[in-house]
Amino acid sequence: MSGVAVVGAGAWGTALANVAAEASAAPVALIGRDAAAMAAIEAARENARYLPGAPLNPHVTPTAALDAVAGAEVVLLVTPTQTLRAVAAELAPRLQAGAAVVVCAKGVERGANALPPEVLADALPGVALALLSGPSFADDVVRGLPTAVTLAASDEALAARLAGRLATRSFRPYTSTDMTGVALGGAAKNVLAIAAGAAEGRGLGASAVAALIARGFAELARLGAALGARPETLSGLSGLGDLVLTATSPKSRNFALGRALGRGEPAPAKLAEGAATASALVALADAHGVELPISRAVAAVVAGRVSVAEAIEELLARPLKSEA
Numbered sequence: 001m002s003g004v005a006v007v008g009a010g011a012w013g014t015a016l017a018n019v020a021a022e023a024s025a026a027p028v029a030l031i032g033r034d035a036a037a038m039a040a041i042e043a044a045r046e047n048a049r050y051l052p053g054a055p056l057n058p059h060v061t062p063t064a065a066l067d068a069v070a071g072a073e074v075v076l077l078v079t080p081t082q083t084l085r086a087v088a089a090e091l092a093p094r095l096q097a098g099a100a101v102v103v104c105a106k107g108v109e110r111g112a113n114a115l116p117p118e119v120l121a122d123a124l125p126g127v128a129l130a131l132l133s134g135p136s137f138a139d140d141v142v143r144g145l146p147t148a149v150t151l152a153a154s155d156e157a158l159a160a161r162l163a164g165r166l167a168t169r170s171f172r173p174y175t176s177t178d179m180t181g182v183a184l185g186g187a188a189k190n191v192l193a194i195a196a197g198a199a200e201g202r203g204l205g206a207s208a209v210a211a212l213i214a215r216g217f218a219e220l221a222r223l224g225a226a227l228g229a230r231p232e233t234l235s236g237l238s239g240l241g242d243l244v245l246t247a248t249s250p251k252s253r254n255f256a257l258g259r260a261l262g263r264g265e266p267a268p269a270k271l272a273e274g275a276a277t278a279s280a281l282v283a284l285a286d287a288h289g290v291e292l293p294i295s296r297a298v299a300a301v302v303a304g305r306v307s308v309a310e311a312i313e314e315l316l317a318r319p320l321k322s323e324a
């Protein structure tokens with residue numbers, strides 16, 4: 001049992017399977033839930049639906065058999081946040097003793113208002129857990145463009161071991177023991193990127209986008225303080241780094257969703273992770289007495305309760321206050 005298994009064969013899972021294969025030259029199972037789709041990926045040696053134009057590394061084996069996790073000492077869990085609990089329940093009886101599970105999703109689970117590491121700790125008691133997050137478009141990573149991410153685990157030695165296992169010349173995981181801070185940054189930036197996209201889509205200008213990023217970061221910092229996240233985590237790769245990337249790039253699905261909403265265009269049929277997360281992020285903040293005006297506005301817009309124009313009016317009408 002020396003291999004890596006990646007559960008979730010979307011854009012990010014496919015890119016990470018290639019990274020893991022390149023990093024260790026060991027077998028990597030890329031596990032998707034749709035047998036026909038996985039057979040098509042194997043036939044083409046490419047995930048044409050999610051990551052067209054990127055050949056699979058020869059060490060990657062696409063499969064629909066979740067049992068393939070049994071041969072892995074490292075399992076990357078790369079399905080959307082709202083599916084993590086159910087997927088983890090299916091994984092639990094199949095994991096090898098001693099296997100580490102690295103969650104790679106960014107979001108907040110609705111209902112429990114829980115960050116991915118909390119969901120996993122609940123669903124996989126006793127399993128060694130880690131979290132991978134940071135500024136990294138699948139499309140950049142799979143093309144071998146330089147990328148730095150954060151690999152967090154409460155056990156520092158585990159974080160270092162996993163970072164070594166996944167590092168390539170171009171993909172550089174930095175380690176952290178602040179799981180909460182890393183998970184919170186990944187969740188919040190998805191929501192804030194929708195706000196930045198909406199501002200751009202509505203033609204509010206680059207100054208407004210910069211203001212949203214800075215005040216969005218202030219929201220992240222307030223909630224982070226309440227949850228015990230470390231400030232240096234929030235200003236690092238998985239916090240500010242990912243916020244800057246996602247809130248300024250049309251390549252981001254969250255930014256693109258916000259831009260469509262801001263332009264009054266129909267939202268994409270498949271909503272970005274931030275849309276699923278916004279209300280749960282706000283509920284998490286409410287439970288800690290922390291106010292997140294921008295995230296709350298995003299939650300109201302994606303739920304269809306207010307238009308982008310109304311949300312902007314509400315934000316502009318807020319009383320003036322200290323920047324702290």
Ligand SMILES: NC(=O)C1=CN([C@@H]2O[C@H](COP(=O)(O)OP(=O)(O)OC[C@H]3O[C@@H](n4cnc5c(N)ncnc54)[C@H](OP(=O)(O)O)[C@@H]3O)[C@@H](O)[C@H]2O)C=CC1
Pocket residue numbers: 008009010011012013032033034050078079080081083086087104105106107136137138139273
């Ligand atoms: N794309 C990126 O650049 C990055 C994404 N992330 C994060 O990674 C996570 C996954 O994103 P990404 O790969 O881009 O998403 P995609 O939409 O590209 O892929 C999602 C994958 O999850 C699978 N899936 C969905 N629901 C379930 C379920 N209930 N059970 C099993 N599998 C399921 C889908 O299967 P099917 O095809 O059958 O629907 C698909 O293979 C998100 O949390 C995202 O925020 C993080 C960093 C970078």
Ligand SMILES: O=C(CO)COP(=O)(O)O
Pocket residue numbers: 106134135136137190193242245246251252253254255272273
């Ligand atoms: O997480 C990402 C980059 O770090 C990908 O962002 P989107 O999900 O908005 O495309």
